[in-house]
Amino acid sequence: MNDIEKQRNTGQAEPLGRVRKWEVFPGKNRFCCDGRIMMSTQIGIFYFTVFLIVVTSACFFGMDAYYTWLHMHPVVPIAAAAQFVFVIVVLFRTAFGDPGVIPRATPTEAAAIEKLIERQQQEAAAQSTNAPYRPPPRIRNVTINGVDFKLKFCYTCKIFRPPRASHCSVCDNCVDKFDHHCPWVGNCVGRRNYKYFYLFLVSLTVYCAYLLSVSVAAIVLRSKEESFAAAMQRGPLSPVVALVAFFSIWSVAGLAGFHTYLTALNMTTNEDIKGTFKPSTGNPFSAGSYFSNCGVVVCGPNPPSLIDRRGWVSEHDIPPAPAASASGTVTREFASSPPGAHSAGRPPSTMQSRPNTRHSEASRISNGQTTHPHPPKYLPPIERGHQSQSTNQHQFNREYLT
DSSP, X not given: OOHHHHHHHHTOOSOOSSOBGGGGOOSSEEEETTTTEEEESOOHHXXXXXXXXXXXXXXXXXXXHHHHHHHTOTHHHHHHHHHHHHHHHHHHHHHSSOOOEEOOOOHHHXXXXXXXXXXXXXXXXXXXXXXXXXXXXXXXXEEETXXXXXXXXXXXXXXXXXXXXXXXXXXXXXXXXXXEEETTTTEEEOTTTHHHHHHHHHHHHHHHHHHHHHXXXXXXXXXXXXXXXXXXXXXXXXXXXHHHHHXXXXXXXXXXXXXXXXXXXXXXHHHHHXXXXXXXXXXXXXXXXXXXXXXXXXXXXXXXXXXXXXXXXXXXXXOOOOOBOTTSOBOOTTTTSOTTOOOXXXXXXXXTTSOOOSOTTSOEEETTEEEOSSOOTTSOOOOTTOOOTTOOHHHHHHHHHX
16 A cells, blocks of 8 residues: 555544656656656657667767768767757756646635536526537636637646646647647647757758768778779768758758748747647737747747656545445545546536645635635736736636636
């Protein structure tokens, strides 16, 4: 029996102290190094990406680096090594970090939202006397820079997703400014790692072009010194590096160009595919020009993570103790079920038994009303300088939940 089961059975109110929040994280993620590394569970293609980059670079440094040092210039292999290090760093930063996961609602918050929605549905049903009643869709309307947005309700996370957020079916998390789930980096691409993903594409394109040009130059120089067959015998891996770089550069350069277009417009892949922004209204999150958008996306500050995955699990992060039946047996039907297996059709009491991974300071519920002394931690801020005159940040935070 683990510490969570002991505390659930005994009703302890003390912090566990030995269970990290990443150990009970409800999403489909893989954690390493005590929660410091966060990845998707499907990482086979990511290993292939690392293998292809490392092996191709090893062939180049083992075969052509010393030759280019002597017959070209010492800067040539040094520049290749610097590019290799930069590509690996931004790749690992994209793959091993939090992409911008929005924490799920606590059981108390989920119950309060359900009560609010049920009250609104009852009021709507009372007003519709003749026509058959249909429950209204679970949405919230907000206005940002004169553009209306509909905040959709996530039945898995029990929250109204903020603008530009979407639920990833692979990782089972709501991700802020969701771009797409990339299997090549083994992670979602969102607000917190998009610029590293973009830098990875651009740097890998330059690196492939550099390896291709240097390998071809080394083959040509060897062929001038002796016959082509003898040059292939002295440098058999040079054609391999050139071929791998040649075929890789086409796909990588295409992706880099497409995301350069998105970066210049301050858009995401998800928004471009769905056509979120109409030509008549434009993009309300745009900084005004192509260069300004690139500066905001690439050089802007990295927002802090909204999930405290290395924090300790306390009594606020544990669901209530299972209710005992008339025969005296304890019911653990909900506690043993996997995350995301419960739909919104279940009663609020069922949702209160769901484990959560958020701090208890996000909100307090009093008499069925939500009160927020501070903005909720899982509500990402609107892009700086793009609030409409009639809607400020505090009003948006309040309307987001209530």
